[in-house]
Each structure stands twice: as C-alpha cells, then as structure tokens.
Amino acid sequence: MTSSTPDNVLLNTEDSHTSSVRYPVICIDGPSGAGKGTVTWRLAQVLGYQLLDSGALYRIVGLKAFEAGLISADTSQPIDENAVLALTESLEIAFVPNNDSGRVDIIVNGQAVGEQVRNETVGGYASQIAVFPQVRQALLKLQQDMATRSGLVADGRDMGTVVFPDADVKVFLTASAEARAERRVIQLLNAGQTADFEAILATIKERDDRDENRSTAPSKPAADALLLDSSALNADAVYEQVKKHCQDKGVFFTS
Ligand SMILES: Nc1ncnc2c1ncn2[C@@H]1O[C@H](COP(=O)(O)OP(=O)(O)O)[C@@H](O)[C@H]1O
Numbered sequence: 001m002t003s004s005t006p007d008n009v010l011l012n013t014e015d016s017h018t019s020s021v022r023y024p025v026i027c028i029d030g031p032s033g034a035g036k037g038t039v040t041w042r043l044a045q046v047l048g049y050q051l052l053d054s055g056a057l058y059r060i061v062g063l064k065a066f067e068a069g070l071i072s073a074d075t076s077q078p079i080d081e082n083a084v085l086a087l088t089e090s091l092e093i094a095f096v097p098n099n100d101s102g103r104v105d106i107i108v109n110g111q112a113v114g115e116q117v118r119n120e121t122v123g124g125y126a127s128q129i130a131v132f133p134q135v136r137q138a139l140l141k142l143q144q145d146m147a148t149r150s151g152l153v154a155d156g157r158d159m160g161t162v163v164f165p166d167a168d169v170k171v172f173l174t175a176s177a178e179a180r181a182e183r184r185v186i187q188l189l190n191a192g193q194t195a196d197f198e199a200i201l202a203t204i205k206e207r208d209d210r211d212e213n214r215s216t217a218p219s220k221p222a223a224d225a226l227l228l229d230s231s232a233l234n235a236d237a238v239y240e241q242v243k244k245h246c247q248d249k250g251v252f253f254t255s
C-alpha cells in the first residue's frame with residue numbers, strides 16, 4: 001500500500017508551536033460482521049493509507065495460545081494471563097496487504113499464517129485473551145506506531161476509545177446480530193463451506209457479550225463517534241456514508 005499524499009497530511013493545530021505534522025487516523029470500530037473490514041479496506045485503498053487490522057493481532061495471540069495449550073476447548077477453564085503475555089511478547093507480527101482477499105496477510109516471526117486465523121473458532125480464542133489488560137498493553141505501542149508513518153485506517157473494538165483517542169474520524173459500525181450472522185453464512189457458503197445460521201448466531205452473541213462486558217477496553221462507541229447501523233445498508237452505501245463523514249471531518253479524497 002502506498003503512503004499518504006501530502007494532501008492527506010493534516011496539520012496538528014493543537015501542537016502548532018512545534019510545526020509538527022501528524023497523519024490522519026480513521027477509526028472503524030464495531031462488532032463482528034458489521035462490515036468493518038470491508039469499509040476499512042476500501043478507505044485504505046482509495047486514500048493510500050496504511051491499514052491496521054487490530055483484530056488480527058488478537059486472533060494471532062489467541063491461535064498461538066491455543067496451539068501452546070494455554071486455551072482449552074472448554075471456555076469455562078481459566079487461562080494463565082502471564083503465560084499469554086509472555087507468548088505475546090515473543091511474537092513479531094507484520095501485515096502485508098493482499099489485493100486478492102481484500103484483507104491483510106499476517107506474518108508471524110517471519111512465517112505467513114494460514115487462513116485458519118480468520119475462522120470463528122479463532123475469533124473466540126481472540127476474545128478470550130482480549131480480556132487481559134497486560135496483553136492489550138503489550139499490543140498497544142505496535143498499533144499506535146502504525147499512525148506515525150502515514151495516514152491510517154484502523155479496524156477494531158477500541159480504536160476510537162483507547163488506541164487512538166485523538167483520531168480525526170471515528171465510526172462505530174453496527175448491525176443486528178441476525179444480519180451479521182446472515183453475512184457470515186453467505187461468506188462461508190461462498191467459500192464452499194457449510195454454515196449453520198443458529199450456531200453462528202449463538203457464537204456471535206457470545207463474542208459480543210464478552211467484548212462488550214470486559215472491564216478493559218470494552219467494545220463501545222467513542223463519545224465522538226458516528227454511529228452507523230448497516231443492517232439495511234449494502235457495503236457501497238456504508239462506504240458512501242463513511243466517506244461523507246470523513247470529508248466532513250476534513251479528510252481529502254481525490255476520487
Ligand atoms: N453492508 C453490508 N451488507 C451486507 N454484507 C456486507 C456488508 N458489509 C460487509 N458485508 C459482508 O459481510 C461479511 C463480513 O464483513 P466484514 O467486513 O468482514 O465484517 P467485520 O470486519 O466487521 O467482521 C463479508 O462477507 C462482507 O463481504
């Protein structure tokens with residue numbers, strides 16, 4: 001992905017005595033299946049910004065923790081936070097945009113991670129380790145550093161509330177649990193897999209509950225976020241509304 005053009009660099013008015021510049025940050029937060037990844041990818045492409053898929057970080061840690069035997073299939077079993085923290089600190093994670101999938105490929109300790117990291121089971125592991133404050137802290141700087149080199153579109157749960165509280169644009173994208181489950185069903189069927197709507201709906205609700213009710217960085221809209229319900233909007237309509245909001249906040253689009 002290319003870096004931002006000069007048109008997309010905003011002057012930091014709060015810090016103008018140092019004449020420093022900072023790059024625009026757009027935060028797209030919300031629950032699973034709301035369409036965050038879709039609109040984030042399109043914005044990053046159009047604007048030439050970097051893309052932060054923060055969920056991928058939690059997914060990697062969740063997957064590695066499972067592989068290391070730290071997470072049991074029985075979700076009532078406690079997980080050793082210190083062991084997950086040590087594992088998190090041992091990981092070198094890099095993202096490479098993939099135009100074919102419209103997502104980032106994830107490289108961990110020099111090795112590409114397979115598509116498995118994107119499945120619902122790993123999403124569940126991610127939400128189990130995402131409750132740990134020390135793990136979140138260990139991933140914080142890596143995320144914030146991504147905004148120091150170019151404009152950034154960041155997708156997650158706490159982008160606008162915790163990671164980039166001073167972001168130029170914040171959007172909280174939602175949709176009903178049923179609409180989100182339906183989208184996952186279509187996604188799985190299109191990938192040639194089987195899909196059980198009721199099972200997917202239950203998993204989505206369980207993950208929402210864990211993400212919204214944890215004590216550290218719960219999934220919630222920032223006070224200054226645009227709330228957008230995509231239940232009855234297609235992906236193009238979502239993009240247009242988010243684009244309009246970005247423009248209202250001073251982000252320059254050439255197309
Ligand atoms: N507004 C929309 N209406 C219908 N389907 C959508 C919409 N936005 C995204 N999708 C589809 O829904 C699925 C989940 O979207 P995704 O962007 O991965 O969501 P999230 O990143 O919030 O989990 C994908 O298959 C995507 O193509």
Ligand SMILES: Nc1ccn([C@@H]2O[C@H](COP(=O)(O)OP(=O)(O)O)[C@@H](O)[C@H]2O)c(=O)n1
Nearest residue numbers: 032033054055056058126127130156157158
């Ligand atoms: N900024 C973030 C991003 C994800 N997460 C956690 O990671 C899980 C997976 O996130 P994701 O964005 O990849 O999930 P989807 O929305 O794509 O299903 C979420 O359910 C959260 O528990 C988080 O806690 N904070």
